[in-house]
Amino acid sequence: MNLGQQLSILIKNTSIISDPQVIDCAIKGITDYFACSLQACQKDDVHKLLAWIADEGGNTRALLIGQKKLVTARQAALFNGFQAHCLDYDDVHSDVRGHPSAVILSALIASVRLDSIEQKVDSRRFLTAYVIGIEVMALLGKSVNPQHYEKGWHATITLGGIAATAAICYLYDEPFLSQALTLAATQASGMRLLMGTPIKFLHAGLAAQHAVQSVEWLRAGIHADQDFLDDKLGFLAIYGQGNTHFDLSHWGKTWKIVDPGLWFKNYSYCSAAAYIADAGQLLYQNLSFEFDNINNIVIYFAPPNSDAALIYKTPSLAQQGRFSAEYVLALTLLGLPLGFEQFSSQPISNAIKQLMQKMKRSYQTHLTPHPEAYNGRYVIIDIFLKNGKKISQCIDIPKGSPKNPYSQTEMSLKLHSAIKDQAKTEQLLTDIHKLAKGLDFRQFLLSYLFTL
């Protein structure tokens, strides 16, 4: 039996998960997803996409989060994925090297038909479908990375469409699961080159659309009889850059949503820059020198290439700064806030540019990181002063990463800052926690739709 068939059988045979630790992680992921979506729902680009959807039209079935609107399933997938990711504020998974929930939850939610009272969707099955989506995405990532990512692929979309397809097919127990995975795999695209443009965010929506349309076309009766994974012309051969080991041995015993776990963000820059931000903030708090005294700054990354996502060394627009170690370090060293307004489409100021010009990147491997540092990643900032002194700061487990997580209070505050209304925030948190008890997910969306 080939790997694609093995994967399909494992997915189909997965029982609804009740392990509290797993469910707790899923609940956190869903909470964060709504916080990111609602934080973004008044954004300019979101309104542009809304206007396009109104112009295209279609039968109204699936929820646009935070917009009090029903649209087609493909439109909902595209839109919700874009909206959830468009502040780069949503969760990350280190095996994926990308954003899983913006894709998987957007596709799952888009697949729920709200125009029919016949279809009930068990919320516990929904939670398990989400866990399975994360699992498939992380397993694919573990198999093809780091080469896949370093080659230039944007894993959020290349792996996300397949993962979201697995999740939808599990939710509805679709008989064509393996064909749907193949159909999603043959739509896998997305270049990291687009980071720093709004298309990076559209990638999350496209991946969710790939999943939804794959399932719809198979339901319509179009066949895709082929296994996608380990053929010599298959997904691993094409996207794996030589990596073809796909490890299914832990399926059902441990889940990737728990270990290594999701990485949540309270900022809108790339999580690879979180190390930089934490180091910069500590340096700023402890600094006892004038900026004029800085001779140069070296940013050490370990292991080599762990800065692959930070593609801008000399960004000119603030939005490119999401992917710039230099920009995030300059902001923190200057004591500037790291809010959304610092990552807009505006040009970067000269003061920041001058500070960035003093920085260079380097790579080192001799230091031993904290044993819980994921993949042995760490960052060291060395500031060399004109008087010959050096000030240094190392970060190996940044805030928000699974081993240094935000508290429940911090997560609730993130949701509150998106919703802005205390009572509504508490109601939504209560409702999200009820998903673990088993209720109709469709009803959850409908009541949610009409209160927010």
Next chain:
Amino acid sequence: MNLGQQLSILIKNTSIISDPQVIDCAIKGITDYFACSLQACQKDDVHKLLAWIADEGGNTRALLIGQKKLVTARQAALFNGFQAHCLDYDDVHSDVRGHPSAVILSALIASVRLDSIEQKVDSRRFLTAYVIGIEVMALLGKSVNPQHYEKGWHATITLGGIAATAAICYLYDEPFLSQALTLAATQASGMRLLMGTPIKFLHAGLAAQHAVQSVEWLRAGIHADQDFLDDKLGFLAIYGQGNTHFDLSHWGKTWKIVDPGLWFKNYSYCSAAAYIADAGQLLYQNLSFEFDNINNIVIYFAPPNSDAALIYKTPSLAQQGRFSAEYVLALTLLGLPLGFEQFSSQPISNAIKQLMQKMKRSYQTHLTPHPEAYNGRYVIIDIFLKNGKKISQCIDIPKGSPKNPYSQTEMSLKLHSAIKDQAKTEQLLTDIHKLAKGLDFRQFLLSYLFTL
């Protein structure tokens, strides 16, 4: 200036083409496109996709060819691309190693809004847009092939979406051309693995959809400020397998639709098997032996890997036989017709399987092909008889290929066999030829829509 910018400027500055040889090729391509689309318009899978479109709904703007229906532009692109390609009966371009017109014309036609009387589309500009689409697709193919194709990519979709985007942007003189190319490029996907399944045909529709939605999202105001082609994380780096030479030096002097030109088909198997079919038919006409006397058959391909598209050596379903040298050779040696019914979803008979078992493939390079044989390709069939004799047949310029083209009469017959009505066929042929004179392409589609 980088390659993406150079390409965009060349496209924008291209004048409407009036060279009769170029226009003649474009007219032939359009004629063939309608023949393929209309031949397929009652097919089962086409009806399934129609039902899916009706279920999704949307504002009605763009033509579904041969279906007397208007749908959304994205649906029309997807459907028309699928329909035009779903018999594998449509044109091929050797630089592309795929099917250009099914993608480019489907996207162009889907982009024409038929719900508004304000928008006029000059048919001469339409023809030039089509020529530009073919040019971009062939230039991309020339740059990334053969490695791109051999790696497992399906060039019809990976290159087609970008090419069709170039065509649409030229047609409407869109200011965001280079961004649209980037947005199409980041959607480039499609595995050759899917050959032998209906998804191969859906790939043509997906590519057309990639183009249409790229243009729509840019019109909606979503930005994609990045050049796609020659960045170190760009299209050529990711999809070129090391090939990064992209030759723009002939732009506007010669056109790829003329040289090497389009390859038309009067059969529904892969054009790589056309060499086999021609050889098999000649052998059948000259055969003077019993099948029991065949000891074994060797199929020589030159140059090596020129059989890459023929992925099935032992097909079990007739539809897989489209991509099987062995199946097509067995059909011809047995004197069986090569009509659509021989490439259905039915199992292959035992008589054919037994004959296929006597065949093996080999590769050779010592023979000099005809100087006009494209890329030096040829096929030799050696039949070894039990009495020690050998019967041999070589084909280097198969029927339908640009250097051995179908006559105008043969092309008209192909259209007639699709439309079935002589008067309507003649009317359509007359209308298509009028496109070169300059008329509103929208009116052409509308009158066409209401007569067929």
